[in-house]
Amino acid sequence: MPEGDTVFRAARMLDAALAGGTVTRFDLRVPQLATADLTGEQVHAVVPRGKHLLARIGPWTLHSHLKMEGEWHVYRPGERWRAPAFRARAIVGTTDAEAVGFDLAEIALVPTDRENELVGYLGSDPLSDGWDLDEAARRVGADPRAIHVAVLDQRNVAGFGNVYANEMLFVRGIHPAAPGTQVDARGLLEVGTRMIRANRDRVERTFTGVDRRGERMWVYGRERRPCRRCGTPILASALGADATRERNVFWCPRCQT
Numbered sequence: 001m002p003e004g005d006t007v008f009r010a011a012r013m014l015d016a017a018l019a020g021g022t023v024t025r026f027d028l029r030v031p032q033l034a035t036a037d038l039t040g041e042q043v044h045a046v047v048p049r050g051k052h053l054l055a056r057i058g059p060w061t062l063h064s065h066l067k068m069e070g071e072w073h074v075y076r077p078g079e080r081w082r083a084p085a086f087r088a089r090a091i092v093g094t095t096d097a098e099a100v101g102f103d104l105a106e107i108a109l110v111p112t113d114r115e116n117e118l119v120g121y122l123g124s125d126p127l128s129d130g131w132d133l134d135e136a137a138r139r140v141g142a143d144p145r146a147i148h149v150a151v152l153d154q155r156n157v158a159g160f161g162n163v164y165a166n167e168m169l170f171v172r173g174i175h176p177a178a179p180g181t182q183v184d185a186r187g188l189l190e191v192g193t194r195m196i197r198a199n200r201d202r203v204e205r206t207f208t209g210v211d212r213r214g215e216r217m218w219v220y221g222r223e224r225r226p227c228r229r230c231g232t233p234i235l236a237s238a239l240g241a242d243a244t245r246e247r248n249v250f251w252c253p254r255c256q257t
Contacts, residue, residue: 002066004050004159005200008127010072011048014055014099017074018043021094023057029089030107038062043094048127049119050158055092061112063119064090067105074099122158126193127200133189141185148239148249150180151188160192162247166220167207168192175256176239176249219250227252 002010026038041058048054053072055062064070070089073082075098081088083102090101101107108118123139124132136157143150150156151165160168169176172188199205206216208228218228223236232254240246 002051002070003161003164003196004048004125004127005196005202005205007048007051007053007066007159008200010066011046011053013074014046014053014072017097018055018092018094018099019045021096023092024095025091025093025098027091028062028107028109029091033107033109036109038092043092048125050122050125050154051161052119052122054115054119056112057092059111059113061110061115061118062090062092063106063108063110063115064101064104065106069103070101070105071103072099072101122154123156125158126189126196127159131193133186133193137186137189140180140189141183143180145180145241146177146239147174147180147183147188148176148247149241151192152247153241157189157192159196163205163217163220164192164196165247166250167218168195170218170250170252170256171195171207173256176251219252222250227255230254 021043023038023041023043028034028036038057038060044056046053046055051065053064075081077098081100087102088100089104090107092099110118124136139156140150143156148165148169151160152162168188168191171191174183174188195207204216207218208216210216219234222234224233227234230252232252234250235253237249238246239249
């Protein structure tokens, strides 16, 4: 699933292409919004909020969530799309650019003054100007569930996904099943903030500081391979708030105690 850094880059790309322009084409290919038409409205901005994208157009906000497979492309008017048209769920065009959202899992259109109805429940976002480390640490540190689950709960902190949770916990030496109430939540989130801010401008994330294929991760996806610190084989399991939301968890049994 795209995490906060991916969504940040998508918002920046869409904002650069659309902001300030007037909508000349607006097409939402989902039944409940098929008749919506914002043609003639001005695109004010496209901003990220955790894993959510908010395109503010006229008095409206077009909300989208990428989930596992969603992506936004930007094209010149008339340019051939790089994905098949049947996968397109949203199209916003101006005289200078055409933004197409493919395989979007969630789309909503609400008045901008009701934006919080969609994203108001989210915790603070480490990539936003209003990042509140103290509040995020308070929420994560008060969560009695496994720390891996607590970090992934977007109500506690917005933007971190499974890759970040695994890598953050390794760097801080924390076992993924440790209760959030027994963890230095502030220290963990400080590490996560540095990671996601360093990666927001990279196409390929790196957590080790090495930007070479196969060397960018400490533990994620490295089951049975030697820990880069101590050589102990990396273990893997699954954790989640419930069976439907379990995520793959990777850790070093020696470094993360």
